[in-house]
Amino acid sequence: MRALLRRAALAAGLLLLPTAVLAYADLLPDSLDLLGIDLHETPDLPHVARQIAIGAPLRIVAFGSSSTEGIGASSPANAYPARLQADLRGRLRGLDVTVVNRGIGGEHVDDMLARLDRDVIRAEPQLVIWQTGSNDPLRGVSLAHFREATLAAVRRIQEAGIDVVLMEPQWCPTLEATPGSHRFRDAVREIGAELDVPVIRRADLMQDWVRDGKVTRKQLFAADGLHMADGGYALLAKAAAESILRDAGPVQVAEAVAE
Known part of the structure; x- marks a missing residue:
């Protein structure tokens, strides 16, 4: 066997x-x-799959706004990118995994596009996890512009030979009270389907965690009602790791042999 x-x-x-x-x-x-x-x-994340299959270093850029930067976490080590790096290193024993945090709080789609080449493409990762769509409804960005700009940016990343995973906006009291915010969440899902890019459905996950008793609302949210706290970031990192390994496809066999 x-x-x-x-x-x-x-x-x-x-x-x-x-x-x-x-x-x-x-x-x-x-x-x-x-x-x-x-x-x-063909796996959904072929460049990630290749690195795992041949045992080569895996470099991931976590791109986004405050949820990526880690606002609401008690320390940078408890932000989701740092937790994701630790989680993947534990699951892929012996593989050199690096997750680079390129999150800047408060940014909307145009802010992030202005630094796409510098902070993402020049870093030469095999994967970008792009968390987006949270600040756009808060800052009055039109849905049509958000959609057009995001589509173009994802294509640019793919053309650079980098896999992409999108992360939708969070479920939180502040966004729930913002008219039309759910449309940006839906737009992220639609873009993922259109470009055949995996989407981490963070809003659904967060509600499931509370419903299933994995975390309380107090553990999930920071005091500002917008950002996640340590408990939420830990679960988000775990969900992101599971999504990446699932979408890397057949390389799971190589991991099983290594064990």
Whole structure:
């Protein structure tokens, strides 16, 4: 069984390398029914999948506003990017994982686009997690402009050879009281579907955590009613790690072999 797992891991790794695909495509089976894996299915995060499959360093840029910067957390170590780095290092033992925090509080889509090249593309990550859509309704950005600018930016990131995961606005009292804020959340989901980009549905997750008793509202929110607190950021990091590994696809086999 271990030999079969090793062969499966090797096959999965080869499929994630373009040159290997050309060299070995005719030798690989269409699926491994025993493991439930379709080896010819492209993962949603192919660049992340490649790094994990070959054991190469994985660099992630967490891009966004105050939820990424970590406003509301008791320390930078409790912001979600730092927690995500620790979580992924624990799950992918032996892999060098770095999560770079590029969050600046208060920014809307145009502010973030102004630093996209400097803070994101020049960092040469394999993945960008872009948290957006929270400040735009608060600062009067039109929904049409938000949508157009976000679509263009995601395409620019992808054209640079970087995987993208979008993170929608939070569920919180301040946004609930802001007319039309839910439309920005929905726009993030629609952009993800249109560009085939995974979306971390933070609003739904937050409500589920409270309903399921994983965290109380007091543990979830900071005192300002807008930002998350340590308890919320910890759960968000865990959800982001699970999303990344799920969307990286067949590389889970390689991880299982390493264990």
